[in-house]
Structures are given as structure tokens and as C-alpha cells.
Amino acid sequence: MFNALNAMGGAGQIDRTVSNNTNTGIYCTFIVFGVLGGAIVNLFGIRWTICLSGLTYALYSSSYIYYNHTGNGNFSIATGPILGIGAGILWSAQGMVMMSYPMENRKGLCISVFWIIFNLGGVIGGIVPFVINYNQGKGNQAKPLPDSCYIVFVSLQALGALCALALSPPERVIRCDGSHVVLMRYTNARQEALETVKLFLNPWILLLIPLSLASNFFYTYQYGPYNGVLFTLRTRGLNSMLYWASQMVAAYAVSFIHDRDQFTRRQRGLVSLGLLFLLTNIVWGCTLAIQRRYTRGADDTHLTNDYPGGLIDFSESSRAAGPMILFCFMGAVDAHLQSFAYWLIGTMTNDSQMLARYAGFYKGIQSLGAAIAWQLDAQKAPLITQVIVNWVLFNFAIPFTCYVAAHIKDRSDDVVDRPVDDWLLDTRTSKLEDDYYREI
Template identity: 40%
Template sequence: MAEVTNTGEKSAEFSAEIAQHDSHGEIARPAGWMYKSFGIGKHRMWYASPAFQLGLVAFVCFMCPGMFNALSGLGGGGLKDPHVADQMNIALYSTFAVVGIFAGTIVNRIGVRYALAFGGTGYCLYAISLLVQVHFNTTPGIHGFNVFAGAWLGLTAGCLWTGQGAIMMSYPLEARKGHYFMWFWAIFNIGACIGALIPLGQNIHHTTAGNVNDGTYIAFIVLMFFGAILGLFVCDADKIIRPDGSRVIVMKNPSWKTELIGLYQTIRTEPMVILLFPMFWSSNWFYTYQQNAVNAAYFNVRTRALNNFLYWFAQIVAAVIIGPLLDIERVRRSIRAKIAFVVLTSLTLVIWGGGYAWQKRYDRQDVGKGSDFVAWDWTHSGYAGPMFLYFFYGLYDAVWQGIVYWIMGALGNSGRKLANLAGLYKGFQAAGSAVSWSLDDHNVSYMTIFASNWGLLMASLLCAFPLIWFRIKDSVPIEEDLKGTDETIEDVFVPGALETKRVGPEAI
């Protein structure tokens, strides 16, 4: 740790007059409306602060992927026959897989604001295509439109989720990354919960299986549209000032060439990240099984909606628990990583062990067309068991995603690097999802799909063990984050913030 007293030359971007410390003791920030603080007591933020921007991004995801999750969680996109949604999702995740690999490059080049707004358009079109499918399913070309909508969402969602991941992992200080996951994941899944309540309320008197009604789709379409518009109000990373006066590390003048090189450098300088790729791959693999083989296969419309609500509510509960635990300051971060690994492994054995006990009851032929199976309602005497299982499936999803994001965030603090990692994460995640949805579309037995889930999750934990156990450091030096960029330490801090300030890993 070195004592830094020279702030260096002011960059052109921040050559405006610097605001002085105010009565709240806040560090110097540039003048302008983006940096005027508000709040109560010590809890202050400003428009271009990490906390406020994370809130904006969370509400974009509240209305776009949050509503998408609520719709998908009904099984089959709310349709009685899940095969149309299967094929849409195969197109979605196949496209997403390709785009995701390079999405970090795209986001670094165009900025997170346009990435999020563009990303929201695909969700709206996806919901529109499902509504069209309900009314014009026999019209020539409609199925092609559904597949196109899925592919378009794959393109746009790759940009949205990479921008979101970069913000959530690179904007906060190192000691707050778990909390930022908690805030984002809770707000995002409140959207999914509210989205799940829409079909629950509109179908509460429907005790037979079938499609959800038009009002459900229309509500989703309107909310998704507003989510895309809200994305335009997000600041790009070069405008963000953290509470300690530091800025997010980005390239000053990014080009497609520099960002493609940056993607290569991300893997070359952090080769052990490859060990996380199986965790990336399996992180959404289980959605197909849970939504189609459990929820859509075994329950009627209103019970599917209730299960869906409980699933996303469980994610909020899990995020509120896991986020602060990942940031406990009195335990070294390297130790926290090991504890997180043990907890996640234990949950994989216990929760999916319970899932095996449930799946032994039936398979595809027992509940599919031609069988005399009657979909369960929540009034069925045996409903409590699968209800709690589905709740814990949702809890498990949030714990898995939270720990993966936290591990990636522990590998660095550079916005450029973490955008590339987020893109790789979403790309491999989407590739796994595409294969998983294809298995369901080809009528692979439910028990086989279940086994693929449990096996992949355990195998991916085994692969990630060396990185989690030996690579996670208690902090990442700023010099390591600056490698491969044209930034200096003076560039990373607002002029004035470095005066008599100790610069160390904890400051970023």
C-alpha cells in the first residue's frame, strides 16, 4: 500500500470544476446533476453512483427478464402444449450462446445503456409471439414467427445480461459485491413474483389444464416494453463514481479491435476461469426440467401459477440470505469462497436428492397425451411435498447464481474484464439451455433429464474446485486490474480523491 499525494493531470472528461466535500463528509466528485447527492443521513447516493445505477438495472430486469421468467415458469410459455415454447427456446438459447461469447465485446463498445435498452426489445417480441400463437396457431408462417422471436430474444438478451453482469460485478467496492447481488436479485425476482401473480389472479378459478388467457400476455407485453425504455436512463460505466472517489476501469477509446483483444486477454491472463465453464453451462440447464417436467407436466394452470410464484419468491429469500453472508468482513474472502463451495455442494446433494424421490413417481408417458392422468390442483392431499420441493428448487437456483457471480467478481474489479466474464458466463449458460430444451422437445424421459441435471451440477462443482480453493484472493491489486488497458491509477480516481488517500485493493 502506498501513500499517494499527486493526483496527476485531470482527464478531459472530468476537467470541469470538482465538487468540494459537503456537510456529509462525502469525497470530491465532478460538478453536475449526475453527482448531486441525496438520501438520509449517512445513506447517500447520486444518480451516477453504483447503488442508484444498480437499482435502475434491477428494475429493467424486473420488467423484462423478470416477466419472462414468470411466463416461462408456467411451463410451455403458458401454452397447453409446450413444444412451441421448446422450439422458441432452442432458437433463443442457441443464438444467445453465440452472441454471449462476444457480448462483452459488444457491451464494452456500445456501452451498457444501449445494451440494456436494445436487450429489452427481444422480451417484448417474445411475449407478442406467444399471444399470436394462441390465436393464429394454424396460420401458415406463425410457427416461423415464433422461432424468429426466440432467436431475436437470444440476440438481445445476450447484450442485456452481459451489461447487467458487468454492472453488478464491477461497480461495487470489493467488500459489497455480495450485497449488490442481493439487491439486484431480490428486485429482479420481485418482478418475477408479480409476473407470476398475474396469471394466478386471472386463472384462479380455472381448475383444468390449458393456456393462460390473453390478459396475461398483454400485461407481460406492456411491462416488458416499459423495461426496454427504462434501459435508456442508465449511465454508461465511464460516468460512474464510487463512494471512495474511484471510477470503473474501462478503455478510454474502445474499438471493436481492442475489445476483441480484451476478450482474448481475459482468458489468457485468467486461464483458470476455464474451470468455471461447466458451472456456467449447468447454471440454467435445470430450468427445462423444473418448468416442463415438474410444473407443466403435473399441475393445472392455477397451481402452476402458484408454484411459479413460490419458485421466484424463494429466490428473493435466498438472495437476502446469501448476499450478506458472502460479504462478512471478519472472515477472509478466500475462506468465504471455500465455505460457499461446501454449502453449495451440500445443497446440491440434499435438494436434488429430494427431487429424485419425487421423480421416481412418474415419467413422461405417465402424464402425457393418451394417459388418464388428471393434473394436480393445490387442493390435492399430496400437494405439500412437491410445493416445498419446487420452493427449494428456486432457492437453489439463486444460491448457485449468486455464488457464481460472486466468484467471478472476486477475480477482479475491472469493468472491461468483468463484462467479458459475464458474456462468457451467459454464453455458456445459454448453450447449455439450448441443449436442455432440445432434450425436452425430443421427448427424452423425465428421469433421464433429471439425471442429467444432478450429474452436471455435481461434475461442474468438481471442475471448479481448484479455482475456488486456490485462486480466490482476499483482494485484487489495482495494478492487476489495469493490465491490458490504457488507464493509470490517476485515471481511476476523480481528481482530488487521491489526495492524502491510501490506495490499496480495498479502495476499488
Template identity: 40%
Template sequence: MATENRAIGTAGDPEVVQNVTHDADYQEASTVPDLPSGWKYRQIRIFGKRLPWYASPRTQLIFVSFVCFMCPGMFNALNGMGGGGKTDATLADNMNTALYSAFAVFGIFGGTFVNKLGVKWTLAFGGIGYCIYAISLLVSVHASVSGFNLFAGAFLGICAGLLWTAQGTIMISYPSETEKGKYFAWFWGIFNMGAVIGSLIPLGQNINVTVNATVSDGTYIGFIVLMAVGAVLAVCLCNANDIIRPDGSRVILMKNPSWQSELKGLWETLRFEPFVILLFPMFFSSNWFYVYQQNAVNSAHFTTRTKALNGLLYWLAQIIAAGIWGNLLDMTRLRRSVRAKINWFVLVVLTFAIYGGGYAYEKTYTRASVKATGFQATDWTSSGYVGPMFLYIFYGFYDAAWQASIYWFMGALSNSGRRSANYVGFYKGIQSVGAAVSNNLDARSLSFQKEFISNWVLLAGSLIFAAPVIFMKIRDHVAVEDDLAGTDETIADVLPADHPEKLGA
């Protein structure tokens, strides 16, 4: 079990040295002195192993992972088939344009809602929109309800902006600095398992559909039920002020936040670290490529059952990539600043390798050719299926690597729950602006080639913009006093309960 001596102290005061263990299982399972009384902090032994208390970072991460498993996980499975499961993607494009336009606004201000209302109720409200979105798609199969569809898209945008900001706050502010990559891996694996299982629903129900057709009513009903369960599950979460880490410290929050103080906090977040603006192009491009991959590749070129299989493989690749990235980013044998630089170089290589292969495939068809009479959709029994299948798998792998990197970069800038909520709010809001524009361009029938080129250029260009942050601003450790700047908290509020400075030593 590896340990290090870490100095903790306020400016001008003698530093107090504490031992910090890097064994995650030991940290989470060990007894923490002076835990408050009550069921949230009670520890249970199973087969001789002490489980983490309910209001611990790990338990809460598991809960939020299953909320996202049921809600956005099922949403991803449905949209991963292209067109929301319909053969014509125009309706889904218009719904998603409304969705991401609303998402952009409520994502940017999502941190304000999370800090004011708490993660539990923000997540619970956020889950409702996914269920309504799936209901509107089911209704649209049997009647023309474009008004309801657009409302469902916009309402989901509001809900998703709040849900994802709350989720991101938990994922990057609850864990210790040495576990932020692992927490992403755990979350992304559970969350995308929802998309994997969600992909099995249309695959099983359309196993014999060897043409390109709209999925069955039963597929939509299955998604609706699971999404509703996810919204209810969110009520079981704790709020951030209840969370106690294994070392006894708490998440840094604003005392008695008001709407005015939280809106002001958006500006203070940028003032604290203005270089974060250089990550905005990475934020913008992080959902841009979904429209091309799901509509221009999967929906356009494959039979219904093969689209479902491709979606299954895509989300499985995300789980594998998240596990690899999360653990490598937390590898303590290299300093965090070094890991950040290596990660940047690896992303550059993957961007040109995977999208180079994508360019070779994109040249084989056009938007006009797939709509022409006599076009034969590719089935998994077709002789030319293996190459596009692996390309789609690598697209999924790359997506998880990109998202993991962004979350880890944000987590490396701050450990504060308040600042993390605002960082994630900016991330999800700007991400959604990109997704709204991308969906709108697809609805206007932009050529597949131009869609593809826009993906490649945005991803490569955003890495260039992000380089100064990654090479100059990511430090090996963020001091507690730096995170407390601009809050009502003192260092005593966030030190471990048995810390010498807190005990008056």
C-alpha cells in the same frame, strides 16, 4: 463502524495506506471530494439523510434491477408456468432452443458490445426482444405463425445476450470488493420481484381454472406492456465512464476501445486468468435445470392456477436465498478466500440434499403417464400437493444460491469493468449453450428421468471442476495494478480523487 487499513500502490513504489470503511450506508451517503458538476453528481437530502448521487453504483444498480424486473423478470414468470403459458411445451421449447442458440453467440461476445457501445444502449436494445417474444406467443394462440415464433426466439437470444452482459458488468464491477455479494442480493431481489408480480398475473386471471389449460390473452397482454416499459427505462441509465464510487475511484475501462481491441480483449481475459475455464461447467449447468423444473415438474403435473402459484413461490424463494447468500458472502469477519471455500462445501451439500428429494418425487410419474387418459393434474386442493410444493420452493432457493455464487466468484477474480464484462459474457454465452441443448432435448421428448439425472450429474460434476479456482485462485484482495494489466489506464485514473498519490504527496 468497522475500518481497515488497506495499502494501495504501484509495483516498486512505496505503498500508501488509506482507511476503508465497511459501513455501506456511510460510504454511499458520505460526501465525496471533487465530484464533477452536473445533475448526475448532485446529492439530495430526504429526512436528513443524504441520498447517493445519480451516477453512483447503488443508484445505477437499482435502475438496472428494475429494467430486469420488467423484462427478464416477466419472461421468467411466463416461462415458469411451463411451455410459455401453453399446455403443449413443444412450441416454447423450439422458440427457446433458437433463443439460447443466439444467446450463446451474443453472450460470449456481449462484453465486446458493452465495452464498445456502453451499458445504457446495450441494455435498451436488449429489452426490446422480450416484448416481441411475448407478442409472438399471443399471436400463436390464434394462428399458426411458427416462423414468427422462431424469429422472436432468436431475436430475443440476441437481445438477452447483450442485456445480461451489461447487467452483469454493472453488478460485479461497480461495487467495492466488500459489497459485491450485497449488490447481487439487491439486484436478484428486485429482479425476481418482477417474476413474483408476473406470476400474480396468470394466478389472478386463471384463479378458477382447475384443469391444465393455456393462459388467457389478457395474461400475455399484461406481460407485453410491462416488458415494453422495461426497455424504455433502460435509456435512463448512465454509462460506466460516468460512474464514481463513494471513495472517489472510477470503474476500470479501456480508453477509446475499438472492435478489434475488444475482440482481442476476450483472449486477454483468458490469458489474465486461464483458471476461469474451470468455472465453465458451472456456467453451462446454470440454466440447464430450468427446462426440467418448469416443463417436467410444474407444467406436466399441475393445474393452471397451481402452476402460477408454484411459480410465485419459486421466485419468492429466490429472493430469500439471494438475500441470505449475498450478505453471507460479504461477511467481513471471515477472509474472502475462506468464505469462497465454505460456500463451495455448502453448495455440495445442497446439491445432494435437494436433488435427492427431487429423485424421490421424479420416480412417481413419467412423460407417458401424464399424457395418459385419466391423468389428474395436481391442484393446490389435492391431498398430495404439499410435498411437491416444498420441493419446487427448494429448487428456486437453490437456483439463486447457484447464480449468486457464480457472480461472486467472477467478481472475486477482478474489479475491472472491462474484464468483468468479458467474464459475464463467457458466463451468459456458455450458460445459453446449456439451455439450448436442454430445450432441444425436451422438445425431442427425452424421458423425465434422464432429464432429471442430467441435472444432478452436471451440477455435481461442475462443482468438482470449479474447486481448483475456488481453493487456489480467489484471493482476499485484487490489487489495482493487476486489474490494469492490458489496459490503457494508469493507477492514477482509478484512485480516489483525494488520494495522496493523486494529489502529488
């Protein structure tokens, strides 16, 4: 729902300033709590951390109802840091589940299944504004989302958060080969703090920093200066739906590369990265060609942009086909990038606790890039400059990522799962822990 709202540009508002500043606040705290998120999840489990974190998304969306009525963006901006805390914890829990639950030869499929479910929310979120605003016509005057749209978003987000309480505890989850998902080890705040610091000393994780920075940087441009500027309100909703639907298809397609048993994992990683490199550069090349046709958006005039012919409506097939198809390909490339990044991290270990930390670190660095990108747009950086920065940043990450992919092991380091019964009977003293692992 959050993605669908932001994909419309300005979180459904005409002026993107409030949304840009709110998202900057989100990603600034996301940086910190992304890195700390793995430790928090390891200490408190996934059910309540996901539930409470999910409710921060509902708070964020509800703030725009207040903004619609008062024109005061302070409440929306204040919800940004709160959501950043929730998002950092939620995505750490999500990453741990997605990368540690499946067997090694099915991690690509599990990532794609998550991405399909995840983007189904974006599709539904795109349908809502499209249907509600369908009768507004294709007029050139930009309009904000009505309260009814935001109410639907808030309701779905709150429901989704509460559904997290129905999750089975990870220690009860067993893979189809009979192995336990979670390595039941004693952990505490001191140990988690030490393990978090170690992330900054891990050379393989550090090599992925450029890719992490680039992996959410482009959302600002695609959501705002592209979809939020070029299209009518109802078409922005339709575009959002198609964008996330394209991600669902692409995520499923790329899983066949990541799980192809006929090739080594190293070969799969290099092929996936090569395809990602090719497709991303094609997309940014086409984007640059369209961007050169306009320089500003509707928020500058409150009426229209300077794109030839004004705002694009889906009913104008000759004008809309190219830009709308390109937006779909932007979504497909995003799904490929995210799926590849998670799959690559998932090849490093099968340890659920480590994967929670790795996922949090990835999201934290990713959020640093996003915070910079949202502020670039908030400071009204030239749109063509934003395109070039995105393009250069992605290509800068390729050599580092390629080096990591070239050193993928065919099998991750084995992790010995501790029996659940022993864990439940354990008094959790450090001496018993030492004795247990010494015995193994």
C-alpha cells in the same frame, strides 16, 4: 417476466414443443452473443444496449398471442434467435454493472440486491396468471394462458426496456469511497476481438465452464416436466410466484456469507460452495423421488398426466404441499448458485471492461447448456433421464469450481481509474493512451 412465463412450463402453452424449439433458438444465439456481449457493451455503452436488448423480450412474449389465435408456432420460433442476441448483450451489461460498481467487501450484497429486483419481476409475473386463472378451478384439463396474460407481460417488458434509458452513464458513477467505477480506457473493435479471444486462454475462466454449463441446464426440467406437468394452470402461476420469491430470500441470505469480513474471501468461497453442494444434492434427491411417480406430461394426452390423482391443485393441501415446497427450494438453490457464480467471477478483477467480458462468457457457456437441455425435452427424452443428467452435470462441476474457489485472492488486482475530465478532453489516439499509462 421471461422467467415467470417459462416457469409455467411451455411459456404458458399445453404443448411444450414450440416453446422448447424457441428456447433452443434463443440459447443457440445467446451462446455467440453472450461471448461477444462484453465487447459490444464496451463499445456502445449500457443505456441503448440494455434498452434495445430488452425490447427483444417483449417481441418474444407477443409471439404467443399470435400462436394462441393461429396455432402456428413459426413466429414464436423465429423470435428465439432475435431474443438470444438481445439476451447475450443485456446480460453482459448487467453483469458488468453488478460486479464492477460495488466495493470489494460489498459485491455479495450488490449481487443479492440485483437478484431481489430481478426476481421481483418473476413474482409479479407469477401473480398475473394466478389471478387471471384463479376462477378456472382445479379441473384436470390443461389450458394455455389467455391473451390477457400475454398482453400484461408484453406491456411490462416494453416499459422495463425503456426505463434503461434513464440509467446514468457509468463514467458518472462514483463509489462511496470516492473511486470511479469505470476505468476509462480507449477501446475499439480490434482490441475487443483480441480480448474476447483471450478469454478462451484464461485458465480460471476455463475451469468455470462446467459450472457455467450446469447453471441454467436445470431450468428446462423444473419449468416443463415438473411445474408444467404436475400442476393445474392456476397452481403453475402460484408456483412461479413462490419460486421467484424463494430466490429473493435466498439471494439475500447468501450475501451474508459472501461479504462476511471475519473470514478471508477464500474461506467464504469454500463455505458457500460447500453449502451449495449439500443443498443441491438434497433437492435433486427429493426430485428423483417425485419423478419416479410419473413418466409423462399433459402434452402427451392433451388431458392429464399419469401422476397419481392427476394434476395437482394448491387447494389439495395434502397432495400439493410436498411438490410445491420442493419447487420453492429449487428456486432458492438456483439463487445460491447464480449468486455464488457471479461473486466468484467478481473476485477475479475490479476492471469493469474485463468483468463485462467475463459476464458475457459465463452467460454464453451457460446458454450452451440451456440449448442442449431444451432440445432434450423437445426430443421427449425420458423425464427421469433429464433428472439424472442435471444431477450428474452439477456434481461434475464441483471439483473444478472448488479449485477456483480455493485460489481466490483476498484482494483483486487494483485498477487505476482514469479521471473523467481527462477522458472527455482526450483525442483518443493510441499515442496519447500509451503516454498516459506510461506516465502512471
